[in-house]
Amino acid sequence: MSDKLIDSPALLSVKDCSVKLGGSQILAGVTWEVKAGTLHALIGPNGAGKTTMIRCIMGGMPHQGEIRIRFQGDGRIGYVPQLLEFDHTLPITVGDFFSIMLRNKPIFLGKGRKVRKRAVEALKLTESDHLIDRLIGGLSGGELRRVLLSQALIPLPELLVLDEAASNVDEFGARIFEDLLLRLKEEHNLTILMVSHDLSMIRRTADWVTGINRTVTFDGPAQTFCNLKKIDELFIETALVVLNRQEGKTP
Amino acid sequence: MSSLFEFFTDLAKAGYLPAMFEHAFMVRGMMAALIVGPVLGGMGTVVVTRKLAFFTQTVGNASLTGVAIGLLFGEPIEGTYAGLYGFCLIIALLMTYVKNRARVSNDTVIGVVLAQVLGIGILMMVLVTKQFNVHQIEAILFGSLITLNNNDLILLIIISMIAMVVGAIIFNRTMLSSFNPIMAKTRGVRPVLIEYVFIAVLTVVIVASLKLVGALLVLVLMVVPAAGAQNIAKNLVQFFWLTIAFSTVSTVIGLLASGVWPIPTGASIVLVASIVFYSTLTLKPLLGKGEIQQGQS
Numbered sequence: 001m002s003d004k005l006i007d008s009p010a011l012l013s014v015k016d017c018s019v020k021l022g023g024s025q026i027l028a029g030v031t032w033e034v035k036a037g038t039l040h041a042l043i044g045p046n047g048a049g050k051t052t053m054i055r056c057i058m059g060g061m062p063h064q065g066e067i068r069i070r071f072q073g074d075g076r077i078g079y080v081p082q083l084l085e086f087d088h089t090l091p092i093t094v095g096d097f098f099s100i101m102l103r104n105k106p107i108f109l110g111k112g113r114k115v116r117k118r119a120v121e122a123l124k125l126t127e128s129d130h131l132i133d134r135l136i137g138g139l140s141g142g143e144l145r146r147v148l149l150s151q152a153l154i155p156l157p158e159l160l161v162l163d164e165a166a167s168n169v170d171e172f173g174a175r176i177f178e179d180l181l182l183r184l185k186e187e188h189n190l191t192i193l194m195v196s197h198d199l200s201m202i203r204r205t206a207d208w209v210t211g212i213n214r215t216v217t218f219d220g221p222a223q224t225f226c227n228l229k230k231i232d233e234l235f236i237e238t239a240l241v242v243l244n245r246q247e248g249k250t251p
Numbered sequence: 252m253s254s255l256f257e258f259f260t261d262l263a264k265a266g267y268l269p270a271m272f273e274h275a276f277m278v279r280g281m282m283a284a285l286i287v288g289p290v291l292g293g294m295g296t297v298v299v300t301r302k303l304a305f306f307t308q309t310v311g312n313a314s315l316t317g318v319a320i321g322l323l324f325g326e327p328i329e330g331t332y333a334g335l336y337g338f339c340l341i342i343a344l345l346m347t348y349v350k351n352r353a354r355v356s357n358d359t360v361i362g363v364v365l366a367q368v369l370g371i372g373i374l375m376m377v378l379v380t381k382q383f384n385v386h387q388i389e390a391i392l393f394g395s396l397i398t399l400n401n402n403d404l405i406l407l408i409i410i411s412m413i414a415m416v417v418g419a420i421i422f423n424r425t426m427l428s429s430f431n432p433i434m435a436k437t438r439g440v441r442p443v444l445i446e447y448v449f450i451a452v453l454t455v456v457i458v459a460s461l462k463l464v465g466a467l468l469v470l471v472l473m474v475v476p477a478a479g480a481q482n483i484a485k486n487l488v489q490f491f492w493l494t495i496a497f498s499t500v501s502t503v504i505g506l507l508a509s510g511v512w513p514i515p516t517g518a519s520i521v522l523v524a525s526i527v528f529y530s531t532l533t534l535k536p537l538l539g540k541g542e543i544q545q546g547q548s
Contacts, residue, residue: 091487
């Protein structure tokens with residue numbers, strides 16, 4: 001276990017969090033925490049309450065229990081969504097997207113050179129500044145993920161939350177994305193909370209893993225999680241088991 | 252206001268303007284067209300982005316019930332403002348509330364309400380007026396330039412000014428929250444509040460435009476110019492201004508056409524908007540805006 005995991009204070013603490021929607025208990029007394037400067041994976045099967053948990057953290061879901069974030073600085077959360085809900089045929093460029101996000105002045109009165117400069121700087125962090133004039137609807141899955149990661153990095157947040165941000169990306173795109181995350185964590189001492197289904201990615205990148213399925217099913221160092229013999233029993237997630245078999249590891 | 256109309260009608264009588272502007276209602280209509288075109292166009296870009304086309308239609312349909320409620324409470328037929336604006340606002344905000352609360356899709360909520368308000372509206376009109384006055388219903392559904400009075404025009408000007416100011420303030424925020432509400436929250440945007448504000452402004456703009464365009468056709472003017480602009484615009488700024496240009500061209504030429512030929516204004520506006528849309532389809536390959544290219548990871 002690395003020193004960072006032992007010594008770091010908790011940046012995010014979730015205590016006894018419960019959510020009930022339309023008579024269904026989505027989360028029941030979930031308690032876990034994210035240590036500062038770590039890459040923390042939140043995993044679980046479909047319908048386990050991962051997205052609900054993220055919504056609670058982001059302040060978009062009424063819940064019982066306590067969620068505390070102890071920021072050291074000005075306290076910004078960067079959020080990388082799973083997808084953008086928009087018509088992909090709309091003529092909206094990556095530059096437009098940054099303009100509507102970074103300025104209050106309506107975009108139809110001009111995009112602003114300063115905003116474009118900031119957008120290029122942000123896109124450079126994910127090596128995607130060449131995409132600034134491309135239509136968002138025309139980006140590949142990997143390119144869109146990098147653009148969404150870029151927007152979350154200006155200004156640099158203390159906590160970066162990724163909601164299945166590497167899903168629907170091919171193997172090559174996923175590797176580039178992982179490298180970016182690891183570099184950002186090291187260079188900027190970012191705390192990263194990553195919701196993921198991808199066991200291989202968790203193995204390669206995560207420091208700590210919390211598994212939920214309505215309640216907490218696992219909470220420990222990523223190394224311990226990866227050495228578990230029966231991950232499928234914990235998460236009842238066929239995809240994880242299949243992935244294990246593909247990698248030649250008997251679950 | 253009357254002296255302004257007289258000025259233009261006098262110009263027409265002296266031969267400086269086409270003869271159709273000798274009638275005050277045509278002058279009023281042109282003023283309304285010059286306001287409705289840009290305002291509906293500007294809002295149309297957000298309506299298309301936020302997928303609110305059928306919502307727009309529902310508000311249009313609700314106007315029929317609104318007029319009937321106004322009449323029921325003793326408002327004059329030429330100005331059922333409280334019933335019209337009040338009912339349409341209640342329906343619009345209620346639909347938004349239900350959509351945000353219930354586990355039902357937006358389309359389903361709109362579909363249910365759309366049918367209800369049209370049926371109830373026609374039923375109430377018959378009950379309140381004790382007769383089935385097809386001209387009254389026709390005027391609401393298809394617009395009626397002759398019934399557009401000074402009060403309607405003043406109200407349209409005031410509402411349009413409010414819409415332009417509020418629309419400009421919330422434009423970026425409403426676009427951003429349409430992409431992803433949680434991401435918008437990290438930028439200090441309150442997506443739910445922004446949604447309610449936009450819906451309220453959109454509703455009053457739709458209602459104020461009804462006498463020119465008509466309840467059944469307001470949807471077309473809200474969507475078709477934006478769809479045309481979408482065909483040839485290369486970014487969001489072009490999309491916005493082209494939509495306004497197409498919408499204004501449609502309302503102005505549509506109105507002029509209805510002054511030359513005996514056709515309803517709303518219908519001719521829609522026809523012009525459609526011609527503009529199909530023209531953009533032919534321009535699309537010439538401007539090099541073909542299929543969206545798929546990038547690489």
